[in-house]
Amino acid sequence: MDEIFPHERNYPTMKDRKANPVDSQTGSTETSSASRSFEDLFLEHWSSIYRLLVLMIGDPAEAEDLALETFFRLYQHPPKKGEGYNPGGWLYRVATNLALRSIRSFKRREQYELAAGKGALDGAPEHRPGRLSLPPIRTVPCA
Numbered sequence: 001m002d003e004i005f006p007h008e009r010n011y012p013t014m015k016d017r018k019a020n021p022v023d024s025q026t027g028s029t030e031t032s033s034a035s036r037s038f039e040d041l042f043l044e045h046w047s048s049i050y051r052l053l054v055l056m057i058g059d060p061a062e063a064e065d066l067a068l069e070t071f072f073r074l075y076q077h078p079p080k081k082g083e084g085y086n087p088g089g090w091l092y093r094v095a096t097n098l099a100l101r102s103i104r105s106f107k108r109r110e111q112y113e114l115a116a117g118k119g120a121l122d123g124a125p126e127h128r129p130g131r132l133s134l135p136p137i138r139t140v141p142c143a
Helices: 033-057 060-076 087-122
Strands: none
Touching: 033 060, 033 087, 060 087
């Protein structure tokens, strides 16, 4: 059996950059503290957030999308610094909420599709359940 357990999976990791990029306007290799702190948070928390989402969702592609959405929200609206500042906890909360929303929408969509499919089967004639009625094909006699 080729079953892979969650602790045996290879999760993608983000690699550290070796050099700081050069700013085109100033020629400096220093980055702003805001963008540097975001990059540090991203590198520090990416693999754990992604792993959490894979375990919750079960689909690596969906988990990667949700992890990127989590960090995009961090970039757009970072949590306020002050007493009780915990960006890791904030990231986990956002990722968990996104995963739960994704699971709920999947279940809701699944119910809609099952209801639509049941209606199509109920309306089908007894001798042909679930088949589509296609127009007859016209044949041209050979002369």
